[in-house]
Amino acid sequence: MTGQKPEQDPLPSLQDQLWLRCDSTQRVMSLLEQAGYEARVVGGAVRNALLGKPVKDVDIATTAQPEAVLALAEEHSMRAIATGLAHGTVTVISGDTPYEITTLRKDVSTDGRHAVVAFTDDWISDARRRDFTINAMYCDRRGVLFDPVNGHADIVERQVRFVGDARQRIEEDYLRSLRFFRFFAEYGQGSPDHEALNEIVTCRAGLQKLSGERIRQELLKILVAPRAVEMIQVIYEYGLLPYILPVVPRPNHFSRLTGSYPDSSAILRLAALAVCTEEDCKRVSQHLKLSNSETSTLLHVAALNPPTRFSPSLRLGRRWLYENAASLYEARVRFLQTSSYRQLADPVWNTLIDLPESWQPPTFPLSGRIAIELGAEPGPELGQLLADIKAEWVDSDFKITDHELQTILAERLSNAQLDKS
Numbered sequence: 400m401t402g403q404k405p406e407q408d409p410l411p412s413l414q415d416q417l418w419l420r421c422d423s424t425q426r427v428m429s430l431l432e433q434a435g436y437e438a439r440v441v442g443g444a445v446r447n448a449l450l451g452k453p454v455k456d457v458d459i460a461t462t463a464q465p466e467a468v469l470a471l472a473e474e475h476s477m478r479a480i481a482t483g484l485a486h487g488t489v490t491v492i493s494g495d496t497p498y499e500i501t502t503l504r505k506d507v508s509t510d511g512r513h514a515v516v517a518f519t520d521d522w523i524s525d526a527r528r529r530d531f532t533i534n535a536m537y538c539d540r541r542g543v544l545f546d547p548v549n550g551h552a553d554i555v556e557r558q559v560r561f562v563g564d565a566r567q568r569i570e571e572d573y574l575r576s577l578r579f580f581r582f583f584a585e586y587g588q589g590s591p592d593h594e595a596l597n598e599i600v601t602c603r604a605g606l607q608k609l610s611g612e613r614i615r616q617e618l619l620k621i622l623v624a625p626r627a628v629e630m631i632q633v634i635y636e637y638g639l640l641p642y643i644l645p646v647v648p649r650p651n652h653f654s655r656l657t658g659s660y661p662d663s664s665a666i667l668r669l670a671a672l673a674v675c676t677e678e679d680c681k682r683v684s685q686h687l688k689l690s691n692s693e694t695s696t697l698l699h700v701a702a703l704n705p706p707t708r709f710s711p712s713l714r715l716g717r718r719w720l721y722e723n724a725a726s727l728y729e730a731r732v733r734f735l736q737t738s739s740y741r742q743l744a745d746p747v748w749n750t751l752i753d754l755p756e757s758w759q760p761p762t763f764p765l766s767g768r769i770a771i772e773l774g775a776e777p778g779p780e781l782g783q784l785l786a787d788i789k790a791e792w793v794d795s796d797f798k799i800t801d802h803e804l805q806t807i808l809a810e811r812l813s814n815a816q817l818d819k820s
Contacts, residue, residue, distance in 0.1 A: 410551055413448065414542030423494035427542040428459065430471055431500075436441045436463035438500075439522075439545060441536035446533050449554045450586060459500045460537060462520040466490050468500050487518055504528060506571065515814045523547045530568055530575045531582060532560050557588035565598040573605035577643070578618035584624035596637060604640040605663060614643060615687040619665040622672070626742065631672065644674050645682045656737040666693045667730050670700045671737060677701045699727050700734040711735070714796050716751040721760040721793060728755065763789050764801040765808055773805075775812050784811060 413419055419440065431438040441460040448454055461468065465481070468489040472479035478492040487502035503525040504516040519525065522537065522545065529535040532550035544551070548562050559582045561568040561575070569575050576599040583591050606614075621630055631650055634640055640648045653672040656663060666689075673683050680697040683689070689697070711732075722726045729752070736748045765785055767777065775781050788807055792799045799807075 410544040410546055412542045413445065413538045413544060416454070416542065418448075418457055418540055419538070419540065420494075421494075423496045424457055424498070425540055427477070427491055427493040427500070430475055430477075431459075431461050431463055431468070432540070434463070434467070434471055436461050436467070437520075438463075441501075441537045442529075442534050444551075445536045445544070446554065446586075449536070449551065452586075457496070457498055458690070459498055460522075460525060461500055462503055463500075463519055464502050469602055470504075480626050485788055486516055489714050514667075519742075527563055528608065529562050530572075530578060532562055533582070533586070535562055557586060558592060559583045559587055559595070560592050561595055561598075562688050565595050566602060569598055569602045572607065573602065574609055574613050574617065576602065576606060576639075577609075577614065577621070580630045581617050581624065583623045584626040584630040587626065591633060596633070597663070598639050600639070603642050606639070611686050612687040618643060618687070619669065622653075622665045622668040627668070628657050644673050645686045646679045647675075648672055649675070651736060656733060659737055660733050663733060663777055663781050665695045667700075667733060670697050670730070670734060672700050673765050696727065699723070700730055709752050710743060711747045711751055713747070715749060716754050717758060717760075717796060719791055720754055721797070725755050761797050764793065765789070765804055769805070770808060770812065773809050773812055774816070780815075784808075784815075 408732075418424060424440075428438045428440075438459055438461040440457055442658060444457045446452075453525045455478050463471070463482050465487050468491065469479050469481065472489070472491050480490040480492075480577040482488045482490045482499065487504055489500050491498050491500055505518060505519050505521070505524040506528050507515040507517050518530075526535040526537075526547040529548075530637045532548045532553045534550070536550040537545040537730070539545070553560050559579055561579070579591075579599060580596055621627060624630065625689060631640075631653055634643070635648060635650045640650075649672060653668060660667075669683070674680050674697050677698065680694070680701040682692040684697060706803045719731055723731065732748065732751045735744075765788060767775075767781060769784065770781055771777060771787065775784075785808075788804060788811070791807075792804060
């Protein structure tokens with residue numbers, strides 16, 4: 400009959416998913432059902448199962464209120480943690496597996512960062528307050544899918560769309576703008592939803608209300624996602640990077656590093672995207688609340704802008720590996736290679752990358768003990784003398800022999816004593 404919408408294909412079943420069939424999941428969901436409540440797995444587990452991706456965490460939505468969940472867990476000798484009672488979340492340990500169990504909710508008020516919620520028993524209201532359609536699907540313990548906002552169609556199309564009105568979803572929590580790019584970089588195909596992009600741009604000032612920790616959490620995930628280069632380019636072209644990073648970005652350098660080293664870390668990719676100077680490093684570190692280890696990597700590469708005629712060599716590589724931990728050495732080599740268009744294809748870079756496997760930095764053969772045995776007096780002057788000789792040893796590409804080093808040390812100690820006499 401004309402004028403009617405074609406019937407949609409039936410929703411798939413998740414009944415064969417091991418994470419759903421396992422005893423720990425079935426036990427906690429059955430416990431809620433037997434007490435007269437409804438319980439369904441929601442969000443990431445359902446999404447990833449439909450996408451054929453690994454399922455790490457299983458979150459459960461329920462009509463039971465938090466106090467009831469806590470009481471049921473205690474009654475059945477299961478450990479329960481009041482993770483976030485104000486938002487309706489209790490973590491229950493079933494077997495050795497933690498399950499976040501959250502009461503169905505609806506938003507009472509939001510301010511772009513936090514929400515005040517009220518509990519409900521309405522599954523559709525709970526779905527409508529979620530961010531994206533692909534995160535608003537549920538399944539019961541038998542694997543039956545419940546899809547109130549048509550998320551499965553977006554799973555099939557590999558699209559990320561906001562639930563309902565995009566601007567309203569964003570204004571409820573501005574972090575959703577970054578989550579949009581993260582989920583598309585991870586799962587999306589084709590081009591991002593045009594309406595969503597326009598609303599993200601309209602609401603871009605809200606990104607400045609977010610804490611550095613929240614931005615960091617999403618940004619680092621974007622940087623290592625399968626479509627990271629494309630998403631960073633989209634973010635850049637839509638003028639959003641200045642609202643995320645306090646520096647002038649370098650998307651081309653990011654693209655080259657990511658293309659050359661698909662296994663590179665999020666922090667090294669952040670350095671390629673955002674760090675040119677030590678000042679850049681300080682700004683980015685403070686803005687994103689990076690750890691000391693993450694900051695040290697940024698600081699290490701911040702001083703690596705090579706001279707115009709810089710060219711790599713094994714001699715330099717051995718010096719770098721001697722002076723730095725292997726992880727920082729790797730960051731240095733990768734960063735420097737992709738900093739230069741001209742030297743990107745130089746075969747020496749491959750040799751430098753493999754250097755830690757073929758060459759172990761030697762130990763400096765001189766020490767304070769040896770110097771004292773040769774007549775030196777302990778103190779800062781001796782320390783400086785050993786440091787100077789060590790620098791010469793490194794400059795020689797570690798070719799000055801142990802015997803030659805001891806001869807040099809003895810001669811300089813003798814000269815120092817003559818100068819004092």
